Amino acid sequence: MKHITILVPYEAVLASIDDPRCMFSGVNDMLEAAGKPPAFKIQLAGLSKEVKLHKGSFTVHTDLLLHEVTKTDLVIIPALSGNMQQSLELNKAFIPWIIEKYKSGAEVASLCVGAFLLASTGLLNGCQCSTHWMFAHQFRSMFPEVDLVDDRIITEEKGLYTSGGANSYWNLLLYLVEKYTDRATAILAAKFYAVEIDRKSQSPFIMFNGQKGHEDEGVKKAQEFIEQNVAEKISVHDLAVQFAIGRRSFEKRFKKATNNTPVEYIQRVKIEAAKRSLETSRKNIAEVMYDVGYYDTKAFRTVFKKITGLSPIDYRNKYNKEILSIA
Template sequence: MTEKSDKLDVAVVLVNDGYASTAVGPIEVFSAAGTMWNEMCGDDPEPRFRVTTASIDGAPVRSAYGLNIAPDCALPDLGPVDLVMVSASGPVPDDWMARHAAIPPWLAERYRTGTRIAGVCSGVAFLAEAGLLAGRTATTHSGVAEGFRQRYPDVDWQTDLLITEDAGLYCSGGVNAASDLSLHLVERLCGRDVAIGCSKALLLDTPRPSQSGYALLPLARPHGDDKIREAEHHLTAHFTREVPVEELAEVAGMSRRNLMRRFKQATGHMPGVYQQMLRVSAARKMLEDGAPSIEQVGLSVGYEDVAFFRRVFKRHCGATPSAYRDRFRPGRA
């Protein structure tokens, strides 16, 4: 995969008064994907990304602690890319959003043309300012969360999560989460084997499964029913045990019948099926990590009957748990 057409294009947007590691870290992760670990193992490098840096006007930016970084180009001169990642700026949007006013509309236009957009730490504010996160789940640094909630009340802020993914929009928490988000994107775009090799080469933690800080795979279509969103969050937090519909109705503050109707209308699924999908998502990650015991995986996600677990898993994934594990386990070519 050394031909130009085989690589994905990533643009890292540099901002003034930001945190240099939230730009440099992703640059190194994407540049190392398919190359560094291969070389360490004596194999030919197979670079998976071309990385370009850009600032608003193409001029060097100065980080919060005095590091000057020269970009490759200005935003208007940047060609088509597959992914844009915005690095983190300061903690208070009021202080720097006006100086970076060109970024939000540029992000909105890129997203409209199909580009994936990612924000790191406080850089998530640029996505919110562009209107991209309205009605969607997002995270950011817990230290700026309250201010972001007030400034962007239409965003579903879930700051207990390290990473969120919603309709091609990716957000991460604190400064160090830049590497986590980058590895997550390497996995999403190039597969788990490439991400694991990248993490080994850079001595970073391997991409963590959903239960350890990542949002579970998006299960429902976007919707604006805040009460049902509360019920979804409750199911996500307690998916390993049986959650009665009456319990969800109490959480959402409505009758059982109304909960069932609105849940199906908002998410496209009944609560029981939604919980099955949550469990299967968690089970998939365990199997991708090479979990040796199908029975243990079933127990871990809430199924005591392994035969029933196998049937549910096959219904949602089209393959048995063992077949799925054999196909996607680490190290498989």
């Protein structure tokens, strides 16, 4: 039987505590109904016996205090809420405990922005990690030694697991169920909880808003120009000349400020505009493509799928309400 410890940090998101408890206890119920022994012992652990969440709207009663946990095979770090810096400060007492349990052989999984707390341990340095796409820029700024792959639903490396944004942690929970039991049990759990199994990417959900949380005014002006001229064909050379910055220096500064090369940024701005058009208009794919400055169907389709994980047609069919109503 695997011992699972679900942490209850201050400022945690309640659902990301209760959902893993429901998943693993639900699997136990399924196994027992099939005449098999339960697979998991589940315990909630925190820094106090009662933890108030969501400004006191809910109270979680922990089973154990951290120092009372004598055995655990898997530590689950739920999502945090509010200001990440403040949340981490409130929960810094968890950090040495997580490190100790990991070094003693336990695996550790973070859900959504729980990755901030896991990254604070230093255990993720040099490893791949996912988190909510909306927090990607902040995460990279705070933890530059972690390889953030913000399009991924799940990462697994050296006994450390992370999940993408919001409800994508259900996919990580299913992944862990399969690892600790078997495929058939994971499929049964997926059907019971109505979760699409084996989902790999959160790319279709990512909304690109530009990364302007930096102080490089020259790069900001270039970003604004790109966003205001989405239908134009823009080259890196033209941008460097227009803003009187040497090309090599411009590319270096742009990458440092936005974590994208200028070409990547141009592509993401154009594709974000294309996504909005595909979601809300009745234009065909060619019209949308021309509106965002692409004239090569293959190139447009390739870049679109690389960024969103879907073809333009599949994206429109998935998200356009008018198209769905006609279908």
